[in-house]
Amino acid sequence: MSVPDHYGVLGVEPDAKAEEIRSAWRFSIEAFHPDRYANSDQRQRAHDMATRVNAAWDVLGDPARRRDYDLTLRASSSHPVAVTREVICPACLARCGVPDQRGKATDVRCPSCRASFRAYIGATLVGKPQLVWKGLRAHHVLVLLDGTRALTEVVARKLPAELALTEGGTVTVILGGRREQALFLIVHGNVTDFGWRVG
Numbered sequence: 001m002s003v004p005d006h007y008g009v010l011g012v013e014p015d016a017k018a019e020e021i022r023s024a025w026r027f028s029i030e031a032f033h034p035d036r037y038a039n040s041d042q043r044q045r046a047h048d049m050a051t052r053v054n055a056a057w058d059v060l061g062d063p064a065r066r067r068d069y070d071l072t073l074r075a076s077s078s079h080p081v082a083v084t085r086e087v088i089c090p091a092c093l094a095r096c097g098v099p100d101q102r103g104k105a106t107d108v109r110c111p112s113c114r115a116s117f118r119a120y121i122g123a124t125l126v127g128k129p130q131l132v133w134k135g136l137r138a139h140h141v142l143v144l145l146d147g148t149r150a151l152t153e154v155v156a157r158k159l160p161a162e163l164a165l166t167e168g169g170t171v172t173v174i175l176g177g178r179r180e181q182a183l184f185l186i187v188h189g190n191v192t193d194f195g196w197r198v199g
Contacts, residue, residue, distance in 0.1 A: 003076045006056035006069065014070065018063070025057040049192060085122055088195055090176040090183045091115035102147030118175045120144050122188070125169045126151065129159055140198075142182070144173065156182040156198040 010024040032049040059065045083100040089110035103123030123144035130141045140156045176183040183199035
């Protein structure tokens, strides 16, 4: 049985003071309150996140339960837990969970529509994306590092302005089209993942 990462959900370190944990919980519960979202899909995701935030607060907000949790966390750290990443099917836009591949190119089969697509799941971003001009057209080149320390360049047609990629961040790139270019880019954070269409 895996131990939930309550500290990661609240975005605090394991040695955080009680007031810092309370402040992080209050901030997160306001940010992920379902009433803030009009779209039903976003509302459901916010509800799921608020549930995780409240579960983390129930444990970390009580000193005795936090102490027991810390002991359990230390005991389980010797047994690595498999990480599952959420990816988007480019054919039907369904979300599905796939084991982290540490950046290795992987063929994924969508459980909803049964379409197959290729993705770099859980890669590490090296440097900032480079804007490359070819004639009057531009595209971005992302350099990905996998678990074997191999580098791969992936082309994305566009990157949204609000997408602030940081070097060393964990990303998933979903490929598609005739040229196997990036269609979706998912940035994996401590608390939640954000995805954008980039192709």
